[in-house]
Amino acid sequence: MSKHTFILNGKPVSVDVDDNVRLLWVLRDVLGVRGPKYGCGINVCKACTSHFNGKAFNPCSVRVADIKATDEITTIEGLPDTVKADLHPMQEAWLENDVAQCGYCQPGQIMAAVAKVKEAKAKGREINDADLDEIRNVCRCGTYSRIREAIKAGAAKM
Ligand code: FES
Numbered sequence: 001m002s003k004h005t006f007i008l009n010g011k012p013v014s015v016d017v018d019d020n021v022r023l024l025w026v027l028r029d030v031l032g033v034r035g036p037k038y039g040c041g042i043n044v045c046k047a048c049t050s051h052f053n054g055k056a057f058n059p060c061s062v063r064v065a066d067i068k069a070t071d072e073i074t075t076i077e078g079l080p081d082t083v084k085a086d087l088h089p090m091q092e093a094w095l096e097n098d099v100a101q102c103g104y105c106q107p108g109q110i111m112a113a114v115a116k117v118k119e120a121k122a123k124g125r126e127i128n129d130a131d132l133d134e135i136r137n138v139c140r141c142g143t144y145s146r147i148r149e150a151i152k153a154g155a156a157k158m
């Protein structure tokens, strides 16, 4: 066991776990943050998508020892705080478009969507269909067409 410190949803947290434990288990099992979902555990399904220093990443594929004290991890729980609102515009767009079916993949989908829109904005342009094609998050319920509509609507308000 060793101590690991990082910033989670805007606040410093410390955990005492083995270096090799993947961050997803630290978030879910040690810290009780359950927004990032466990689907595959091997960086394929993207159900656990969260943000690492503002960029999308999959905590099931990162060892806790590889996170530095200054690194900022944001999960769906912390997303509204990034815009100082009750809900992030992308979450509002999700509700307006009634995207979710079973809901399991949706936190990861929203986090992937926000990161993708920010990526496009950083390049000085709006999100396009090619960007949407790059989002690889799996939805077993097949909500993909509503996801695409919601991302475009959410992007317009970001
Ligand atoms: S659980 Fe992380 S990518 Fe599948």
Ligand code: FES
Pocket: 100, 101, 102, 103, 104, 105, 106, 138, 139, 140, 141, 142, 143
């Ligand atoms: S809404 Fe059920 S897995 Fe996507």
